[in-house]
Amino acid sequence: DTAVSQTPKYLVTQMGNDKSIKCEQNLGHDTMYWYKQDSKKFLKIMFSYNNKELIINETVPNRFSPKSPDKAHLNLHINSLELGDSAVYFCASTPQRGAQSETQYFGPGTRLLVL
Amino acid sequence: EDKVVQSPLSLVVHEGDTVTLNCSYEVTNFRSLLWYKQEKKAPTFLFMLTSSGIEKKSGRLSSILDKKELFSILNITATQTGDSAVYLCGLTSGTYKYIFGTGTRLKVLA
Numbered sequence: 001d002t003a004v005s006q007t008p009k010y011l012v013t014q015m016g017n018d019k020s021i022k023c024e025q026n027l028g029h030d031t032m033y034w035y036k037q038d039s040k041k042f043l044k045i046m047f048s049y050n051n052k053e054l055i056i057n058e059t060v061p062n063r064f065s066p067k068s069p070d071k072a073h074l075n076l077h078i079n080s081l082e083l084g085d086s087a088v089y090f091c092a093s094t095p096q097r098g099a100q101s102e103t104q105y106f107g108p109g110t111r112l113l114v115l
Numbered sequence: 116e117d118k119v120v121q122s123p124l125s126l127v128v129h130e131g132d133t134v135t136l137n138c139s140y141e142v143t144n145f146r147s148l149l150w151y152k153q154e155k156k157a158p159t160f161l162f163m164l165t166s167s168g169i170e171k172k173s174g175r176l177s178s179i180l181d182k183k184e185l186f187s188i189l190n191i192t193a194t195q196t197g198d199s200a201v202y203l204c205g206l207t208s209g210t211y212k213y214i215f216g217t218g219t220r221l222k223v224l225a
Contacts, residue, residue, distance in 0.1 A: 031211060041153070041201050043215040055211050090157060103149070104205075104213065106157035 003027050004107035006091050012113045013081060020077045021110045023091030031055075032074040033104070034066060035090040043090070049074050081114045088112070117142045121204050121216035129224050132194050136219045138204030139186040146207040148180055148187050153201045153218070161189070161202075194223045 004025045013019055025032060033056075034046040048056035049068040063079045078085060091107040122137045138148070147165045151158035162171045164180035164187060171178050175194075180187045191198055199222050205215040 033213070041203075041218045041220070043158070043203060043205075043218075045213055045215075048211050050211065103160045103163060104158075106159075108157050 004091055004093055004105050006089075006107040006110050008110060009108060010111050010113075012115065014115055015081055015083060017081050018077070018079045019081060019112075020075055021089055021091075021112075023074045023076070023107055025072055025091075025093040025105070025107075027093060027095075027105060029093035029095050029105070030071055031094045032068065032071075033092040033094075034074065034076050035092060037088045037090060037109070039087075047074075047076075081112075083114050086112055086114045117206065117208050117212070117214050119204055119206055119214050119216035121202075121219050123219060124217065125220040125222070127222045127224065128194055130195055132223075133190065133192045134194060134221060136189040136191075136202050136204075136221070137186060138188070138216060140204075140206055141185065142206050142208045142214070144209045145182070146209070149205045149207070149213075150178055150187070150189050151203040151205065153203055154199075158203055191221075194221075196223050196225050199223045 007022045031050045033048045035043050037043045046060050047066040051071050052068045065077045068074045088109045088111050090109050092104040094104050119140045147163050149163050150161040152161055162178045167182040175192045178189045201218040201220050203215050203218045205213055
């Protein structure tokens with residue numbers, strides 16, 4: 001069974017479009033994250049939700065809007081896509097804080113290409 | 116500002132060589148240091164380090180943390196072509212924050 005899943009795996013779209021990426025984890029974790037990884041493999045945190053509440057919101061354009069309908073899901077909606085948004089977007093989750101492990105479990109990534 | 120710096124940025128070795136990857140950091144509220152291996156897809160967890168001087172081992176890989184000098188190393192002995200990957204070092208800071216370095220790209224030639 002997939003622990004952290006993302007859809008779609010690949011997304012090719014035109015500049016100016018609006019798109020969404022979905023993430024689901026079946027690990028029972030409380031905290032979920034979105035990361036952007038550029039072509040040089042730099043992994044940068046974008047957002048984090050703990051139990052449906054936004055707890056980290058890094059310097060990200062407000063065209064990016066996360067939504068967490070429940071603690072197992074964290075979706076990312078992007079408005080007015082730009083060329084610079086092309087990257088791989090990873091979803092990740094971690095157990096409740098105070099747990100023994102702070103290991104992050106990553107989804108397979110969504111490769112976004114904006115033309 | 117919290118940051119993680121990895122070196123070297125890339126490395127090419129031959130099978131059987133031993134490699135040492137470095138991770139230095141600055142952080143205001145250190146909780147743990149994490150190493151990940153990333154091949155073609157998602158990063159996969161290798162080690163979590165919280166205490167200085169205690170080596171963690173998994174097969175041919177080992178890692179150690181020095182909280183006084185603010186760095187960690189990841190050693191890989193008897194490298195194999197399957198070790199070719201990007202190795203990411205990350206920190207947890209404060210309650211929820213994760214910060215990653217730019218990674219070291221390792222290529223092992225047969």
